[in-house]
Amino acid sequence: MTAQLRQAADRDRFVADTERFRRELLAHCYRLVGSAHDAEDLVQDTYLRAWRAYPSFEGRSSIRSWLYTIATNVCLTTLRQRRIRILPSGLDGPASGPEHGSNPIAPGEVSWLEPFPDEWIAPAAGDPAAVVVARESLRLALIASLQHLPARQRAILLLRDVLAFSAPETAAILGTTTAAVKSGLQRARARLHELEPEPAELLEPADPRARALLDGYIAAFERADASLLEQVLRTDATLEATPFRDWQSGLANCIRMLDSQVLDAPGEWRLTATTANGQPAAALYRRDSDGTLRAGGVVVLSPTPTGVSRVIAFHDPALIALFGFADSLPG
Numbered sequence: 001m002t003a004q005l006r007q008a009a010d011r012d013r014f015v016a017d018t019e020r021f022r023r024e025l026l027a028h029c030y031r032l033v034g035s036a037h038d039a040e041d042l043v044q045d046t047y048l049r050a051w052r053a054y055p056s057f058e059g060r061s062s063i064r065s066w067l068y069t070i071a072t073n074v075c076l077t078t079l080r081q082r083r084i085r086i087l088p089s090g091l092d093g094p095a096s097g098p099e100h101g102s103n104p105i106a107p108g109e110v111s112w113l114e115p116f117p118d119e120w121i122a123p124a125a126g127d128p129a130a131v132v133v134a135r136e137s138l139r140l141a142l143i144a145s146l147q148h149l150p151a152r153q154r155a156i157l158l159l160r161d162v163l164a165f166s167a168p169e170t171a172a173i174l175g176t177t178t179a180a181v182k183s184g185l186q187r188a189r190a191r192l193h194e195l196e197p198e199p200a201e202l203l204e205p206a207d208p209r210a211r212a213l214l215d216g217y218i219a220a221f222e223r224a225d226a227s228l229l230e231q232v233l234r235t236d237a238t239l240e241a242t243p244f245r246d247w248q249s250g251l252a253n254c255i256r257m258l259d260s261q262v263l264d265a266p267g268e269w270r271l272t273a274t275t276a277n278g279q280p281a282a283a284l285y286r287r288d289s290d291g292t293l294r295a296g297g298v299v300v301l302s303p304t305p306t307g308v309s310r311v312i313a314f315h316d317p318a319l320i321a322l323f324g325f326a327d328s329l330p331g
Contacts, residue, residue: 014054017063018047025071026120027138031158032075034085034147035114036322042078046071061172068163069173072155079151085113087144087312088240094249105243112242113144115298115314117323118205118275135278137162139202140300140312143277145195149188156181157188200310203303205275210303214280217301217308218271225266226259234307241313254311274323276300283325284313293329295320 025046029039049070057066091110121134136142137158146154152174159170160181167185171178203210213232220228230251239254240247248254263269270293271282281300285293295317302310320327 010054011051014051018050018067021064021067022047023120024134025067027116027134028068028158028163029071029075030116030120031137031143031146031162032072032151032154033079033082034143035111036116036120037114037318038078039116042074043071045074049074065165065169065173068159068165072159072173073175076151076155083111084147085111086147087113087140088242088245088247089238090144090148091245094238094253095246105245110243112314112316113140113147114316114319115140115276115281115300115312116143118278119324121278135204138277139199140277140279141196141200141302141310145192148195149191153184153188153191156184157192160185161189200302200304202279203305205278205280207303209305210280211273213303213308214273214282214301217299217311218273218282221263221269221271223266224263224268226255226263229255229258232308233311234304234309237307237309237311239311239313241315243315270329271299272325274298274325276323279303283320283323284315285329295325295327298323 022043025043026039029042029046030036033039033042046067050067053070057063061069116138118135121138146157149157155174156170159165159173160167165173167178167181170181174181203213205211216228216232220226220232233251233254235251236249237251237254238247238249239257248257268287270285270287272285274281274283276298277300279300280303281298284296284299286296288294297313297315297317298319299311299313301308317327
């Protein structure tokens with residue numbers, strides 16, 4: 001066999017061994033760093049490193065554990081050099097009035113959390129329950145809370161509680177001791193409970209009630225009808241949007257802000273349903289001066305049996321491509 005044929009055979013074997021883990025590695029990197037864009041880059045780096053090291057991989061661990069070792073340590077190295085990603089509600093309390101963007105963030109001042117496309121969640125053949133677990137571990141509230149944990153504690157909690165690696169396996173992945181993993185996990189769980197003592201019980205995106213709430217939210221924007229929003233949002237709803245510092249709490253404040261600052265005239269907005277972080281979501285398009293609908297970002301809803309409890313709009317047109325949508329629509 002020539003060197004070229006041997007390399008091609010090695011590459012085919014590498015792809016067969018590793019490619020099936022790509023989606024779950026994307027989710028893992030996203031949980032660690034809070035950015036879908038960064039997760040893509042980090043997984044690409046993981047596979048490049050794995051390919052270079054593949055000839056020396058001798059099966060001392062499973063392929064999956066080996067890839068998670070590389071991916072986790074790539075993420076931890078990156079996190080040493082970057083600020084944590086947050087939401088507006090992680091900066092300060094809610095705005096005292098309905099003004100939107102009265103105290104905007106200067107570009108580059110804050111690293112914002114990003115949504116994660118549900119299309120990237122690894123499918124679990126014949127196991128719908130596993131898909132539900134994957135979605136729950138990607139809820140935006142949880143991802144936002146995870147960013148406030150020290151990076152290694154974050155990694156320990158994810159490896160143990162989300163991915164179900166044993167304490168010795170986690171220690172091997174992180175190059176530490178089992179005792180350190182156990183103590184780190186205890187501290188991480190305690191801190192996470194402080195940040196989110198009672199996680200909200202959200203409806204699954206496929207639940208007809210969740211879809212009805214999303215449809216109502218979309219109709220309210222496309223018709224510029226604030227009264228429809230009153231039927232969708234809970235009385236204790238919160239509303240936040242990157243890259244603005246201000247956020248709203250309470251139905252009255254949310255409605256006033258949206259009605260006065262966002263809704264405009266009927267037909268100014270087009271929303272396309274999707275899912276993100278295991279929650280109902282929509283791609284946002286807004287009409288520009290020439291009548292073209294331009295990508296604006298993604299909005300994610302937190303649906304409960306009594307209405308939407310939280311709305312987070314991510315005003316970043318670059319997110320649209322991640323969700324598989326065009327950057328513009330004909331008027």
